[in-house]
Amino acid sequence: MKILVALKRVADPDNANKVKIPPSGDRIDTAGLEWKPNPFDEYALEAALRLTEDGKAPKARAGEVVVVTFGPKETEQTLRAALATGADRAIRVDVTDDKLDGALVARALKALVEREKPDVVLMGKQAVDGDSNQVGQSLAELLDWPMATFAATIQEEQGALLVGREVDGGVAVLRVRLPAVVTVDLRIVAPTSVYSLKTARTHKYNDGVRFAALPAIMASKKKPLAEVKLADLTADSGLKVQYHGFEPPPARKAGIKVKDVADLVARLKNEAKVL
Amino acid sequence: MADVLVVAEAAEGKLKKTTHSAVTFARQAAAALGGTYSILVIGSGVDAAATEAATLGAAKVLVAQDGSLGVYLAERYAPVVAEVAKARGIAVVVGTASGYGKDLLPRVAARLDAGYASDITGLVTEGSSLKYRRPMFAGNAFGLCSVATPIQVVSVRQSAFAAADASGAQSPVEQVAVARPGAAAERVEFVSFDQVKSTRPELAEAKVVVSGGRALKEKFNQVIDPLADVLGAAVGASRAACDAGYAPGDLQVGQTGKIVAPQLYVAVGISGAIQHLAGMKGSKVIVAINKDADAPIFQVADYGLVADLFTAVPELTKQIQASRG
Ligand SMILES: Cc1cc2nc3c(=O)[nH]c(=O)nc-3n(C[C@@H](O)[C@H](O)[C@H](O)COP(=O)(O)OP(=O)(O)OC[C@H]3O[C@@H](n4cnc5c(N)ncnc54)[C@H](O)[C@@H]3O)c2cc1C
Ligand SMILES: Cc1cc2nc3c(=O)[nH]c(=O)nc-3n(C[C@H](O)[C@H](O)[C@H](O)COP(=O)(O)OP(=O)(O)OC[C@H]3O[C@@H](n4cnc5c(N)ncnc54)[C@H](O)[C@@H]3O)c2cc1C
Numbered sequence: 001m002k003i004l005v006a007l008k009r010v011a012d013p014d015n016a017n018k019v020k021i022p023p024s025g026d027r028i029d030t031a032g033l034e035w036k037p038n039p040f041d042e043y044a045l046e047a048a049l050r051l052t053e054d055g056k057a058p059k060a061r062a063g064e065v066v067v068v069t070f071g072p073k074e075t076e077q078t079l080r081a082a083l084a085t086g087a088d089r090a091i092r093v094d095v096t097d098d099k100l101d102g103a104l105v106a107r108a109l110k111a112l113v114e115r116e117k118p119d120v121v122l123m124g125k126q127a128v129d130g131d132s133n134q135v136g137q138s139l140a141e142l143l144d145w146p147m148a149t150f151a152a153t154i155q156e157e158q159g160a161l162l163v164g165r166e167v168d169g170g171v172a173v174l175r176v177r178l179p180a181v182v183t184v185d186l187r188i189v190a191p192t193s194v195y196s197l198k199t200a201r202t203h204k205y206n207d208g209v210r211f212a213a214l215p216a217i218m219a220s221k222k223k224p225l226a227e228v229k230l231a232d233l234t235a236d237s238g239l240k241v242q243y244h245g246f247e248p249p250p251a252r253k254a255g256i257k258v259k260d261v262a263d264l265v266a267r268l269k270n271e272a273k274v275l
Numbered sequence: 276m277a278d279v280l281v282v283a284e285a286a287e288g289k290l291k292k293t294t295h296s297a298v299t300f301a302r303q304a305a306a307a308l309g310g311t312y313s314i315l316v317i318g319s320g321v322d323a324a325a326t327e328a329a330t331l332g333a334a335k336v337l338v339a340q341d342g343s344l345g346v347y348l349a350e351r352y353a354p355v356v357a358e359v360a361k362a363r364g365i366a367v368v369v370g371t372a373s374g375y376g377k378d379l380l381p382r383v384a385a386r387l388d389a390g391y392a393s394d395i396t397g398l399v400t401e402g403s404s405l406k407y408r409r410p411m412f413a414g415n416a417f418g419l420c421s422v423a424t425p426i427q428v429v430s431v432r433q434s435a436f437a438a439a440d441a442s443g444a445q446s447p448v449e450q451v452a453v454a455r456p457g458a459a460a461e462r463v464e465f466v467s468f469d470q471v472k473s474t475r476p477e478l479a480e481a482k483v484v485v486s487g488g489r490a491l492k493e494k495f496n497q498v499i500d501p502l503a504d505v506l507g508a509a510v511g512a513s514r515a516a517c518d519a520g521y522a523p524g525d526l527q528v529g530q531t532g533k534i535v536a537p538q539l540y541v542a543v544g545i546s547g548a549i550q551h552l553a554g555m556k557g558s559k560v561i562v563a564i565n566k567d568a569d570a571p572i573f574q575v576a577d578y579g580l581v582a583d584l585f586t587a588v589p590e591l592t593k594q595i596q597a598s599r600g
Contacts, residue, residue: 016412016549028416040531102381103390126531128550131411132393137349137381146350146463149378152524162466166524168374168477169286170470174348177462186514186531187524240390240424244406247417252556255577257568261590264562264580265598272560272577274483274539275595 001063001156001178001196003048004118005087006109007041009071009078010129025245037078040124044184046209047194048122049086051156055199058210062198064088066116070095070105076225084212084220095230101241102130104234106138111233113143118179120161125150125183136183146176152187156196277308277403280360281333282370282379283316285324290316292480293371295438298331300369300398300431302439307400308366313337314446315359317352319345325448332442341453347375350460353382358454360387360426367405372430373479374525380430390422394534396435413530413553433479434536434557471523473510478526481509483539486528486555489515490544490565490584495522498585499543502592505599511535511555513545529554544584547572564588 011019011030020029045067052063067082068091069075079090093108113121126133140147152171153164160177166185176182187193191204212220230237258264269275279301284291294314301312311334316325319342328336339355356379360368368383370376372394384391397408399419406421407429422428478484485503487495487510495516503510512522514529528535530553540558545551547563547570555561556575563576564584573579580587 011412013413014549016415019412019415021416028412028418101390103385106385128530129412131409131413131530132391133377134381134384134391134393137378138385138391140349140459141353141382141385144457144459146459147382148463149349150374164469166374167378168525170468170523170525172468173466175464175466177464180462185524186527187518190518238423241392241420241422243418243420245419246411247408247419249410249414249417249556252575255561255573255575255579257573257579257581261580261582261587261594264578264591265594267578268539268560268562269598272539274560275598 001052001120002118003052003063003065003120003122004113004116005041005045005048005065005067005082006121006123006135007045007067007069007078007082008038008127009035009069009075010038010127012036013039013128021246021248025247028246035078037081038124038127040126040128040184042209043186043189044122044124045082045085045087047154047184047188049210050194050199050205051120051154051196053196053198055203055205058086061086061088062196066091066118068093068109068112070100070108072096079225080220081212083223083225084217085210089223090225091228092225093228093230093233099237101239102132102134103138103240104237105135106142107236108230108233109135109139110142112228120178121181123183125185136181140181143181145180147181147183148174148176149183150185151182152185152193154182154188154194158197277366278310278363279305279308279312279367279369280363280365281312281314282356282368282376283314283324283328284371284373284375285316285318285321288318288320288323290324290327292438292477293373293376293433294328295331296431296433296436297369297371298439299436300429302332303398303400304367304369304405307405308403310366315339315356317344317355329446329448330441331439331446332444333446336446336448337451338448339451339453344453346465348460348463348465349379349382350463351456352379353386354454354456356383357386359451365426367427367429369429369431371433373433376430380428384428387426387428389424389426389428391428392420392422393430394432395429396432413549414556432534434534471525475503476507476509478509478511478528478533478535481535482537483508484511484528484535484537485541485543486511486513486545487516487522487543488513488545489519491516491521493521494585498588502541502588505592505595506539513551542572542576543588545572546570547575
């Protein structure tokens, strides 16, 4: 199976409360925050690796995992890290974030899919900076491919994937025949979430994503990393969504610590009037 | 003419409350545009949902009924929405950013070659121009954006748009043709829905939410349920509690789970990570119970109780019960 994984770098999401908005309100300033791979995309990569191996012998790749990012030169670090954890090849589409919107990323990915012809495109359900949650669905529509979003489990079948999706009120299971787009949710990296045809159903993965060992990090430097111009993928680089300004969130006034349960109940009743 | 199309959400033949938030947006947007709004109900056996939608003041309720639409699949629903929007010269297509809306609307936007503003918390109008306020970076910044395409697609955050009330007059109900889906529809098959049955209010609609974190371990239900019962509350959870299997995944509150803004939010044994705060910071009153006085959750809590939850929560349950006589 050949899988294309879309991987975006984002400003450290665990410190998202440190982003600053200048008084002019013309941008979101992430200076001082480290770049990290979008966690959902790391999970998508882990799922792609699980789908292209026998869980008992994860060093041998059955098929190919290609990672792609849209970003400036320095995003190659994110791609190298993905190569070190097991991806075979990387592609960087040269562009900066301010020149993109979700529709443009989807359009360009479509062109890339037509070149690369993967069986599956795997990606995060959302980038945790823009929080748009749209690229996967848009890509699937542009390709006229079936999709399974918010995947918590994936089981490979002959020519298809059986996907458990986290939806309101429970888990919905879809079967998508390949090629297809799958976007992943948090629980996809649990020990028994993803099974390729090769991996025994009794196999349990470690919880979370795998880490690169030192030799793999060295070896990753030799793996192919290609650069593609955005203009080679789409002639239409216009933005459909335009930002006009940014604001900080409304501040919450500081609260108090209560003495004990009785104090809490009294205040909820008399002060907050919510009981 | 600049009209708005609301994409209704129906389940088991009934209209879901998420629809009412999109209608509130539609009323504001249609007023600014000087147009009207219609509500599109899609499915099979959705007459009751259509009848209910007809109480919401729309110019029309449009119904796309077909056996092939009995279970929701984006590959089948998106062409229906797109076709109606095109045929009727719609300016803005809107739905709510529930699991259903998040799945469907970006597909609709791509089909219409339209821009998509997702999960918006506010509509800013200036004459007939529409701008949308939307949270980014886990709610730590808000962007003001506009959509530059002839048809715009928008999803609204349910907790930010109050549910629309019924409005006297009945809207006329009109059946519409069901658009033919693309090849994608032939390659996706609905297999099953493993529903988490609950008699509690839905998280996104509840007036009170009690959420539990990793600290509860296997005692999650034993500790949280009685408190939720006396408060008539919905139950929520942190990611860590969901990941560990103490609570089902669809109860996760946060940036990447459900966004809630109830009158009262009680966080029990939850540290208050950025991703969790993003999902509940808009609550009116926040109570936190945590044994660590420095837990970040206390920075957003109106009332913080530093205590061991295993004794404090049963005690709280008892005292609330007693205070009500
Ligand atoms: C300075 C600045 C200005 C901006 N101006 C605009 C603007 O005017 N209009 C606008 O709409 N947006 C703007 N953006 C945001 C834009 O760059 C987003 O990255 C883009 O819209 C796609 O991300 P998303 O949040 O919509 O993705 P989502 O739909 O949330 O992402 C889903 C998945 O798509 C994939 N993906 C998304 N982006 C990438 C990527 N770059 N590389 C690889 N995979 C990716 C990932 O797998 C991700 O998990 C701006 C950003 C910056 C930093
Ligand atoms: C991509 C991504 C998306 C995420 N999305 C979400 C999301 O949507 N929602 C979400 O919640 N998280 C999300 N997270 C996870 C988040 O970062 C935190 O890891 C998570 O919220 C922690 O859950 P917790 O507070 O239950 O656990 P912990 O952080 O472990 O906190 C447990 C708390 O319980 C307290 N405690 C322990 N014992 C007791 C006791 N006996 N009595 C009282 N207090 C006690 C401790 O002091 C501690 O503060 C996301 C993470 C990532 C990477």
